[in-house]
Amino acid sequence: xxxxVALVAMFCTVSQGQxxxxxxxxxxxxxTWSGIAISETQILTVAHHGFAAGKVIRAEFPxxxxxxxxxxxxxSTVLRSDTARDLSLLSYSQxxxxxxxxxxxxxxxAIGDNAVxxxxxxxxAMVVTCPLRRADLEVxxxxxxIFEFNGVAVSGMSGSGAVHDGYTVGIQFGGDKTCxxxxxxxxxxQFLGEQ
Numbered sequence: 514x515x516x517x518v519a520l521v522a523m524f525c526t527v528s529q530g531q532x533x534x535x536x537x538x539x540x541x542x543x544x545t546w547s548g549i550a551i552s553e554t555q556i557l558t559v560a561h562h563g564f565a566a567g568k569v570i571r572a573e574f575p576x577x578x579x580x581x582x583x584x585x586x587x588x589s590t591v592l593r594s595d596t597a598r599d600l601s602l603l604s605y606s607q608x609x610x611x612x613x614x615x616x617x618x619x620x621x622x623a624i625g626d627n628a629v630x631x632x633x634x635x636x637x638a639m640v641v642t643c644p645l646r647r648a649d650l651e652v653x654x655x656x657x658x659i660f661e662f663n664g665v666a667v668s669g670m671s672g673s674g675a676v677h678d679g680y681t682v683g684i685q686f687g688g689d690k691t692c693x694x695x696x697x698x699x700x701x702x703q704f705l706g707e708q
Contacts, residue, residue: 532576532613533612538584549616555602557600560596560599570603574587575638585608587606592604619679622698629676630674633673634668643662684696
């Protein structure tokens with residue numbers, strides 16, 4: 514009996530320190546991209562990978578912090594997508610062994626505010642810190658607003674969350690050697706409000 518109590522106590526002690534970061538690596542059918550847990554049941558990412566509602570996606574959350582070698586994979590499912598806004602919402606269940614740190618949707622940014630854009634390129638964790646340069650751009654012909662950040666876009670980081678003060682303030686979908694483009698907080702809120 515004492516041995517069982519000791520094992521349970523040891524397991525509880527280990528699992529308490531095993532929080533997972535909500536910035537996740539997503540994969541399906543040989544394609545990898547990034548996402549961010551905005552709640553204990555939902556991941557926000559891009560829609561341009563083309564996976565329809567009901568598609569099962571593997572979500573891998575790192576132990577401790579973004580970039581940790583050890584990750585735990587969980588099943589997530591596409592709930593819905595909006596290709597015009599380039600947003601996709603996935604559902605997932607918290608792993609039994611650890612709790613995912615979430616980044617709820619925050620308030621909009623002001624010009625010059627820094628955001629930390631974190632994600633994965635293939636299997637490599639990436640982080641880019643960049644200030645908001647413009648908030649008056651839109652997707653051509655749609656009227657949908659986008660953010661433009663100063664910085665170098667890294668090919669493959671689509672779906673990475675832009676985080677400011679622990680909150681999701683955008684989702685990166687593109688860019689080039691001088692800037693990164695992200696879905697705005699306003700578009701994210703509209704998309705989530707349409708549930």
